[in-house]
Amino acid sequence: MHSLITALDQMVDPTLAEMGKNLNEAMKMLEDSQSFVVVFNVWCFFFPHWFTSGQDMVSILQLVQNLMHGEEEEESSQACRLQNVGEQGHMALLGHSLAAYISILDKERLRKLTTRILSDTTLWLCRLFRYENGSAYYHEDDREGLLKICRLVIHTCYEDYTVEGFNVLCTKQPVIYISSAARTGLGQALCNQLGLPLSCMCHVPCNTMFGSQHQMDVALLDRLIKDDVECGKLPLLLVANAGTPGAGHTDKLGRLKELCEQYKMWLHVEGVNLATLALGYVSSSVLAATKCDSMTLTLGSWLGLPAVPAVTLYKHEDPSLSLAAGLTSSQPVEKLRALPLWLSLQYLGHDGIVERIKHASQLHFIFVKVEDELSSPVVVFKFFQNLIGVSDCEVTSVHSFTCASSLQLGEQLAQLVPASGIDVVELEDEGTCVRFSPLMTSAVLGTEIQDVDQLVDCLKMKIPVLTSTLQLREEFEQEVRRTVGLLYIEDLSWPGLGIVRYIFHDGKNDDNQEKELEKINTELLKKLNELESDLTFSLGPEFGGQKNCIYIGMVTEDLDVLELVETIAATGREIEENSRLLENMTEVVRKGIQEAQLQLQKANEERLLEEGLLRQIPVVGSVLNWFSPFQASPKGRTFNLTAGSLESTESTYVSKAQGTGTTPPPTPTSSLTKQRHSGQKIFKRGFRNSDAFSETSSVSHCDDLEKMAQRPPTLSPGQEQRPLETLKRELPKEVPQATNKDTEDIQSSESPNDCTNERFVFLYT
Incomplete structure (x- = not known):
């Protein structure tokens, strides 16, 4: 600056x-x-x-x-x-101010200046992107260039279109062919702007048997064109992709050009891969774009230039038709659209432009570690689960989980490494995928090699979490379904461990209990978030379909699913019991107040009978009490919250033990408070086999003793280890002895997860 x-x-x-x-x-x-x-x-x-x-x-x-x-x-x-935006961005912004200033010059000076700017910019772009003898149209909307090209082709193919208008189109209906992998809504936008019916737009499917799933099917396109010609229609224009908007795949431009020459069609190419034409080495698939009739370049995103127009390069010999189509203008002010780009290109120079595009391509190669002619500068990948050995009923569930996981993965990577430009795309066959397109984002965001390295490290960190979450989902579902008081919620779009809802033990969830359930689940979520664990508990997506549920996020392979489910159930029961205890206490206190009022009224009546009527007269009663005092034993009432009844205080006065009291019973320890090692968090495998036993475990007390006997106890010097049968004989008679059937080794079921079937699959490298 x-x-x-x-x-x-x-x-x-x-x-x-x-x-x-x-x-x-x-x-x-x-x-x-x-x-x-x-x-x-x-x-x-x-x-x-x-x-x-x-x-x-x-x-x-x-x-x-x-x-x-x-x-x-x-x-x-x-x-x-x-x-x-940097200094080159300031040059582009300065161009808009200069354009407004230059527009006030006199017409002759304005004409000379705009002609020089337009010719220089067009010449530089044609040489830079290997498009010889081309003309340029500068436009703000990147679809506007294709729209003007369609009008140019209509004027060329229909000689009387300028005079007759749409009437000449009735003789031979024009047909525009566009790939099914093109931008969403592009065909409809063209028909609306051109005033053509949607029947004039033909979407060509992509390959389904051979080649890429995002390349236009050339053989099928040939059959479609032949059918349209036989029906009396006129094939007008073909829109091909050098980098599809979603996956960045390039159509077979060489074969498409031959097909267009055969049927005298216009070939227009667009896509992010056209930026590589400025490099010294260009793949043959993209290099074929230099033979097309027109192409659209979006230099703003490729070079990181704000507010610069897009450019459509085209080849046509009749300037009058170009003027009629709107590709050229006689107004010098409109030619000043190229001024911001003219300033930016001069500031960067040829070497600077090539260096920026080359840097973006190198970022792609660093990410995928693959460099060959078929490699695309756009990387699309998703979380992949091998479906070998998976039943048909589980295929849909696994596919939904992989799509949801890929969506969450893309959002997390975008937050962790914002300079990478990671985003999420929806592809027709693959579903939700994560995309890395450095050509579109690196110049704007300033992406460097260390950002890509950080992105790779984040991916390596996320892979085990996604794998373990998918493997533990089924176990979590089974444990929840067999636990009383919990209801498993099926939601294939949730990428976490699962969704659970606490319900009443009787299983009745009528309208009256819905509010109470909402309070219990809300309090349960609060309690779970207070635990020292690595898990995330939430209410789910903002616009999710399930309400009053607890959504559990991604987990690691060392998660103890059984302990997690037991903790959720025990915490829910504790909250429910406390809620009911409060309601019962309220009712008990209300009844106690009513009973106290009745006893006070009865006590007043008894006092009248004992004292007599004369003692109730104010003057007479005082004199009588002075001569003959009435001796009455002190009586009082105390309300026992534990028993929920009124009790007499006579024993208290007799024993004179008002100040002694008894020691209150110890506060019971919550089932969630467990003894664990320093730094060890809850819900980790191996924690259940420690000296602290879970109070929510479904194993009986006798089973716990038997498991303790299976472990070698700590012996003092001179003390010998006693066998299990001896411990059983020493148990109290009222405690049932555990059988061998009830005892099992917990660690035997905790084999390490097999992670060989999960990986990230690159859709195009």
Whole structure:
């Protein structure tokens, strides 16, 4: 930016220098989100006053900044910040200001300047992307170039279209062929803008037997064209892909070009792989795009240039038809669209442009460790589960889990390594996948090699978690279904261990109990999150279909599923019992108050009978009590919460033990509080075999003793180990002895998980 300021200072035109400095200051103010911290609502409240009185540049830029960041700036200073576009980005932004300034020049000077800018930019792009003798159309919407090309082809194929209009299309209906792997809604958008029925759009399926699943089926396209010709239709244009929007695959452009020449069709190519045409070595599949009739380039994302137009290069000999189609304009101001790109290309130079594209391609090779001619700069992968040995009823469940896991994996990777540009795509056959497209994101985000290395490390860390979660899902479902008080919720779209809901023991969930269940499950979720474990418990997705449930996230292979399920059930029962105890206590207290009122009324009646009527008269009663005091034993009542009854305090007064009291019983220890080693978290395998036994275990007390006997106890010097039968004989008679059938080794069922069937599969490398 310092070089830009120096260049502005050396300018002769003071207006141009002032404009450049103002732009520089404005960008500094907008990029520094800490410069102005003003509440958005306050600015909006005073905005009508500003509009009438006028404001200076600083105040206006403050308003713009608050409109961009909003109130989120108060919560997080890093939440909304402008992209660090760099100096080349400032050159592109400066081009828009220069275009507005140049537009006020006189017509002759404006014509010369725009002609020079347009011719230079077109020449540079044609040489850079190996497209000889081409013309260029600059447009903001990347679909607009294809739209103008379609109009050009219609004008070319229908000679009377300029005069007759759509009437000439009735003689021979035009047909536009587009791949089924193209951008969503592209065909419908073309028909709407051209005024054509949707029947004029033919979607060509991709290969299903041979080759890539995202390449256009050339043989099927040939049959479709022949059928349309026999029906009296006119094949007009074919839209091919050099990098499909989803998977980044390239169609067989060489064979498609031959087919278009055979039927005199126009071939248009678009896609991210066209960026590799600027490199020294280009794969033959992409190099065939240089022979097409037109191509659309999106240089903004490839080079990290903000607000630069897309470019459609085309070859046509009749300039009048290009003018009629809107590809060229007689207005010099419209030619200034190329000015931001003209400035950026000059700033980067040929070497700078090639270096940026080459850097993005190297990031792809570092990620997949594969470099050959068929390699695409777009990497699409997903979590893969080998379905060998899996029953047919489980195939759908496994496929849904892999798609949900891939979605969560992509979101987590995007958060962990934001500079990688990882995103999630939906493919027709593969479902949800994760995509890494450095050509589209590396220049914008500034992706470096260390970011890719960090992305690989994160993937290696996530693979075991995804594998173990998938393997433990079935065990978790079985344990929940056999546990009383828990209900397993089937949701194939949840990528975690599973979903569980606590229900009442009687299994009745009517409308009256729904609110109580909601309270219990909410409190249960709170209790589980307070545990010292590596698991994540949540209420599930915001717009999920299941309510009042506990969603358990990803787990590791050392998870003790049985302990987890038992803890959930025990905690739910504890919450339910406490809730019912509170309700019962409320009822007991209410009845106790009513009984106390009755006893007080009865005690008053008895006191009247004992004292007599004369003692109730105010003056007479005082004199009588003075001559003959009435001796009454002290009586009182105390309410016992444990028994729920009123008791007399006479024994207390007799024994005079008001201050002695008894020691309260010890508070029972919660079933969730267990003795474990330092640093050891709950729900880990091996923890169940420690000296601390779970109170929620379904194994009886006798079984626990038998397991203790199976382990070698710690013996003091001179003490010998006693066999199991001796321990059984020493048990109390009221405790049933455990049988060999009830005893089993827990560790025998905890064999290590087999992770050989799970891996990440790359859909295209």
